[in-house]
Amino acid sequence: MSEMVEIVDSLESRLSKLISKLQSLETTVQDLKQELKNSTQTIQKQANEMESLKKQYETLKIANSLLGSDENKRDTKLKINSLIREIDYCIAQLSD
Numbered sequence: 001m002s003e004m005v006e007i008v009d010s011l012e013s014r015l016s017k018l019i020s021k022l023q024s025l026e027t028t029v030q031d032l033k034q035e036l037k038n039s040t041q042t043i044q045k046q047a048n049e050m051e052s053l054k055k056q057y058e059t060l061k062i063a064n065s066l067l068g069s070d071e072n073k074r075d076t077k078l079k080i081n082s083l084i085r086e087i088d089y090c091i092a093q094l095s096d
Contacts, residue, residue, distance in 0.1 A: 065076035 023033050062079060065073050
C-alpha cells in the first residue's frame with residue numbers, strides 16, 4: 001500500500017511541476033506576442049517615415065535642380081513639362 005502512496009505522491013509532484021512549467025510557458029508566449037506586436041508597429045512606423053523621407057528627398061532634388069544645380073535637371077524638366085501639360089489640359093476643359 002505504501003508503494004501506491006509513493007507512486008501517487010510522485011505523480012502529484014510531477015503533475016505540479018508540469019502545471020507550473022505550462023503556466024511559465026503561457027506567460028512567455030504572451031510576452032512574445034506582445035513583443036511581436038510592438039515590433040510590427042515599430043516596423044510600420046519606420047516604413048511610413050521612410051516613405052515620407054523619400055518624398056521629401058524627391059522634392060528637395062527638384063528644388064535643388066530649380067536653383068541651378070546641374071544634377072537631376074532632366075527630371076525637373078520632365079516634371080515641369082508634365083505640370084504644364086496638366087495646366088493646358090485644365091485650361092482646355094474650362095474653355096469648352
